[in-house]
Amino acid sequence: MIEADRVGRTFTVRRRVVHAVRDLSFRVGAGEFVACLGPNGAGKSTTIKMLTGILTPTSGRVQVAGLDPSRRRTALARRIGVVFGQRTTLWWDLPLRDSLELVRLLYKVDRKVFRERLDEMCDLLDLGGFLATPVRQLSLGQRMRGDITAALLHDPAVLVLDEPTIGLDVVSKAEVRDFLRRLNAERGTTVLLTTHDLGDVERLCRRVLLIDHGRLAFDGTVDGLRATAPGRASIEDVVAELYLRSRTTPRTPPAPRPAPDGPSATA
Ligand SMILES: Nc1ncnc2c1ncn2[C@@H]1O[C@H](COP(=O)(O)OP(=O)(O)OP(=O)(O)O)[C@@H](O)[C@H]1O
Structure with a gap:
């Protein structure tokens, strides 16, 4: 359903090239629920933006629901839903209902289907x-529920969320998580989310992708992730250790230094 094949993305900032994502490869199958973790600046949002067609990769290939996101953005929009926790896709000055009606028109959702879905979302997300x-x-909690509704009105096969629980109180978080869990289990929607909240991971995801310095550092189950830092009590401690290791590990191996009296053989 989602495929990244040796994907890279660079940005040039004041003539300096920033490698936001390097050589990233992974696949997410239909019906999976996957979390994308990584320290600040690791490349998670850049990856999400490439998967949703907002950014074009500078190398490699991305496919989502069988489409190249940056080339088939309109077609892709009909197959995926996207939620950015830090930004809304709704119309600021319109009542939520009118905002959702505009989304309905944009996605050409039949009026009757829209009413049924909205009723369902009203039940599930209050x-x-x-x-x-x-x-x-x-x-923020109400707005997030509105944004999730807008992303799902056209019943997409894939839902991509960038930090969907950021800033939510414990009750709102639990409600959003419960909704996403049911969406995945009952409708079979494929879900990929980025988060810094490890409660999202523990409560929702079977699989974790850990991105570090733009590269894939781990791809496996939550238990597999725990096993990478044995002896750590909580998932927070495990991830903290992995992030700290990443800070102290050089991004590229240092060039071998010649010995003081000239280059030596394999010493
Ligand atoms: N438009 C841009 N122009 C220049 N550099 C960028 C741009 N977008 C991202 N970057 C850089 O790419 C790298 C990865 O950023 P990205 O936002 O993908 O990280 P992230 O893992 O989502 O971080 P966070 O958890 O803090 O949101 C960072 O070094 C960032 O500064």
Whole structure:
């Protein structure tokens, strides 16, 4: 369903080349629920942006739902839903209901289907109390529920979320997680999310991709991730150790230094 094959993305900032993502390869099958972890600046958002067609890779190949995201952005939009926790796709000054109606028009969702889905989302995400509220007046938790609804109105096969629980209180987090778990289990929607909240990982994901310095550092189960730092009590401790190791490990091996009295053989 999602495929990254030796993908790279660079940015040039004041003539300096930043390698945000390097040589990244992974596959996510239909119906999987996968978390993408990594320290700040590791390349997670850049990866998500390439998977959703916002950014074009500078090397390698990406396919999502059988499409090249940057070339088939419109076609892809019909197959995937995207939620950015730090930004809304809703219309700031419109009531949530009108904002969702605009999304319906954009995605050409049949009016009857829209009503059924909205009713369902109102039940599952408890939207009813604030459908008439302008988006700018919504709390972060309400806005997130609105954004998730907007991303799912066209019933996409894949849902990609960038930090969906950021800033949410414990109850809102639990509600969003419960909703995502059910979406994956009952509708079979493939879910890929980035997060710094390891509660999301423990409660939702069977598989973890760990990105470090733009490269894939781990791809496996949550238990497999724990096993990389034996003796650590919690998943937070495991991940903290991995991130600390990453800070102290050079990104590329240092060039061999010649011995003081000239180059030596294999010493
Ligand atoms: N538009 C851009 N222009 C220049 N550099 C960028 C741009 N976007 C990202 N970068 C750089 O690419 C690297 C990876 O950034 P990215 O946002 O993908 O990391 P991240 O893992 O999502 O981080 P965080 O967890 O802090 O959100 C960083 O060094 C960042 O500064």
